[in-house]
Amino acid sequence: MNEATLQERLLGLPLGKIRYFESTHSTNDEALAWAAEGAPDLSIVIADEQTAGRGRLNRKWFTPMGTALAFSIVLRPLAGSHLSRTVGLAGLAIADSLIKHGLTPRIKWPNDILLYGKKVAGILVEAVWSGAEIDSLVVGMGVNVHQESVPPSEYLQFPATSIEAELGDTPNREELVRTILSALIARRPQVDSNEFIRSWEDLLAFRGEQVQINTGDPQPLVGELLGLEPDGGVRLRDPHGQTLTVRFGDVSLRPAA
Numbered sequence: 001m002n003e004a005t006l007q008e009r010l011l012g013l014p015l016g017k018i019r020y021f022e023s024t025h026s027t028n029d030e031a032l033a034w035a036a037e038g039a040p041d042l043s044i045v046i047a048d049e050q051t052a053g054r055g056r057l058n059r060k061w062f063t064p065m066g067t068a069l070a071f072s073i074v075l076r077p078l079a080g081s082h083l084s085r086t087v088g089l090a091g092l093a094i095a096d097s098l099i100k101h102g103l104t105p106r107i108k109w110p111n112d113i114l115l116y117g118k119k120v121a122g123i124l125v126e127a128v129w130s131g132a133e134i135d136s137l138v139v140g141m142g143v144n145v146h147q148e149s150v151p152p153s154e155y156l157q158f159p160a161t162s163i164e165a166e167l168g169d170t171p172n173r174e175e176l177v178r179t180i181l182s183a184l185i186a187r188r189p190q191v192d193s194n195e196f197i198r199s200w201e202d203l204l205a206f207r208g209e210q211v212q213i214n215t216g217d218p219q220p221l222v223g224e225l226l227g228l229e230p231d232g233g234v235r236l237r238d239p240h241g242q243t244l245t246v247r248f249g250d251v252s253l254r255p256a257a
């Protein structure tokens with residue numbers, strides 16, 4: 001990625017500061033440290049390669065050199081915002097930009113973006129605390145752009161794809177960063193509204209279908225995916241017809257076996 005071209009593409013967006021790295025351990029780690037030192041709202045850390053990119057629970061996220069997008073956004077949220085809604089905001093921002101490219105993305109609750117049933121992007125939101133208060137949130141995004149960014153299948157629990165493979169064309173990575181950031185900025189003022197939850201729900205993968213959710217208990221929860229709760233949790237109808245809710249967290253959702 002050319003840093004000057006990137007800066008030029010992002011001109012006009014109301015961003016904080018931008019730090020570009022050819023290679024770094026993890027853009028979230030860089031952004032967390034920078035946020036703790038006072039990085040302004042909407043500052044961006046972006047890298048052409050991550051050598052220790054992370055998913056949730058310290059699972060590895062692959063970002064081979066020059067093939068993907070890996071960036072993290074520092075947000076200084078208003079008091080009371082749900083962390084889960086920030087994950088939804090990031091998901092909607094990526095989805096909006098894929099829709100602009102003519103694709104049909106779905107959000108696999110809670111934190112992955114799918115194209116036609118395969119994972120194309122992941123989100124990792126982490127907080128910087130100041131005592132009991134959230135000082136800032138770091139919103140990490142990993143997006144598979146070129147097909148070379150897709151890890152070998154033996155590393156994956158869920159099938160993966162790239163924008164290139166689904167579009168039959170390679171979008172410009174700097175332009176993609178711009179469309180994702182401008183979508184996030186446009187949606188952010190609505191993040192606490194009911195309409196926001198409705199928009200997120202409209203893009204949910206497997207809605208109306210049977211899913212299983214692994215919560216860490218020996219038995220996964222199974223049921224029809226009905227929709228979202230105001231707190232970002234998910235609602236299922238279990239095989240006995242009872243509605244149950246699963247709170248937002250380190251849980252994995254799959255189509256039912």
Ligand code: ADP
Pocket residue numbers: 054055056057059060061062063111112119120121122123142144149150151155156157158160161251252
């Ligand atoms: P989950 O699949 O449970 O939502 P995470 O959100 O924590 O998991 O993402 C980490 C997982 O994503 C890794 O364990 C790996 O299987 C998978 N993965 C890592 N890098 C990529 C990538 N570039 N594209 C798609 N999937 C990836």
